[in-house]
Amino acid sequence: MRDPGFKPKRRFAGLLMLALLALSPVLLYAVEGLDFQPGFNLFSPSQDVEMGEKASSEVNRQLPLIRNQQVVGYVTRLGKRLAEVAPNQSGSVKYAWTFNVVNSSEINAFAMPGGFIYVNRGALEAAQDEAQIAGVLAHEEGHVVMRHGTHMASEIMLVQAPLSFLAGLLGQSTSLASRLAELGLSFGVNSVLLRNSRSAESQADEVGAYILYHAGYNPHGMAQFFQILQKKYPQRTIQFFSDHPNPGNRIQSVDDEIPKLGPRENWKTDSPEFQAVKRKLESMPPAPKPAAQK
Ligand SMILES: [Zn+2]
Numbered sequence: 001m002r003d004p005g006f007k008p009k010r011r012f013a014g015l016l017m018l019a020l021l022a023l024s025p026v027l028l029y030a031v032e033g034l035d036f037q038p039g040f041n042l043f044s045p046s047q048d049v050e051m052g053e054k055a056s057s058e059v060n061r062q063l064p065l066i067r068n069q070q071v072v073g074y075v076t077r078l079g080k081r082l083a084e085v086a087p088n089q090s091g092s093v094k095y096a097w098t099f100n101v102v103n104s105s106e107i108n109a110f111a112m113p114g115g116f117i118y119v120n121r122g123a124l125e126a127a128q129d130e131a132q133i134a135g136v137l138a139h140e141e142g143h144v145v146m147r148h149g150t151h152m153a154s155e156i157m158l159v160q161a162p163l164s165f166l167a168g169l170l171g172q173s174t175s176l177a178s179r180l181a182e183l184g185l186s187f188g189v190n191s192v193l194l195r196n197s198r199s200a201e202s203q204a205d206e207v208g209a210y211i212l213y214h215a216g217y218n219p220h221g222m223a224q225f226f227q228i229l230q231k232k233y234p235q236r237t238i239q240f241f242s243d244h245p246n247p248g249n250r251i252q253s254v255d256d257e258i259p260k261l262g263p264r265e266n267w268k269t270d271s272p273e274f275q276a277v278k279r280k281l282e283s284m285p286p287a288p289k290p291a292a293q294k
Pocket of ligand 1: 139201204
């Protein structure tokens with residue numbers, strides 16, 4: 001008795017399921033709102049990690065790092081929490097997500113390929129709340145997952161190395177890395193490879209806002225940080241923007257993207273831990289004077 005009505009319903013349910021499955025990429029896209037596409041890259045994501053690891057061990061020797069566990073532990077926990085929601089992380093490759101605090105009063109932060117992130121003491125001191133420093137970290141994580149460092153290296157190699165030569169190198173990490181070295185290029189302090197283009201900056205801003213939103217932070221935090229810097233320390237922002245050039249209308253562009261992320265939520269803006277870290281930094285001896293800038 002139930003059968004006649006039941007069968008078509010089941011069939012309809014099955015068809016509906018099929019239709020939904022077919023549509024799911026579209027639906028996902030609509031839900032995600034933003035589509036993040038990394039640029040052209042000769043390197044594999046695992047090569048990003050290899051190269052970043054090598055460069056980071058150099059950087060750790062060259063820069064004065066803060067070792068205080070309260071400070072470094074805080075930045076690491078926050079950075080890893082944010083990285084959990086960063087887009088474009090394929091299952092097979094695990095980015096390193098390693099965080100260091102540089103004992104420098106310059107307001108700056110940078111990321112090596114593969115997830116080695118450095119934030120200056122000056123950035124922690126300048127940020128007024130946790131969402132703002134989370135914004136700086138999320139922006140750097142944007143550079144990592146969009147693979148801007150090796151993207152730039154790839155573009156330079158494509159221009160400078162003969163195509164036939166490159167064709168034989170695809171996917172071979174030692175050859176690619178040594179070819180990069182032959183061209184006089186490496187990832188490191190003040191490396192040209194870490195000087196991001198304006199379009200890379202815009203993309204890192206967008207990814208940063210995405211990460212903030214999905215980690216439950218006010219996605220305006222990052223733009224607020226830049227805004228505060230511009231207003232409060234006009235002469236000090238120059239340093240930050242030499243690595244991270246202002247793409248222009250930065251704050252407006254980020255604000256335009258935020259509604260696409262989803263409805264406004266009860267966003268987190270600050271934490272007692274962040275304020276305790278700021279007090280800890282205040283209690284520490286001032287940062288050493290920076291070496292002469294190039
Ligand atoms: Zn940047």
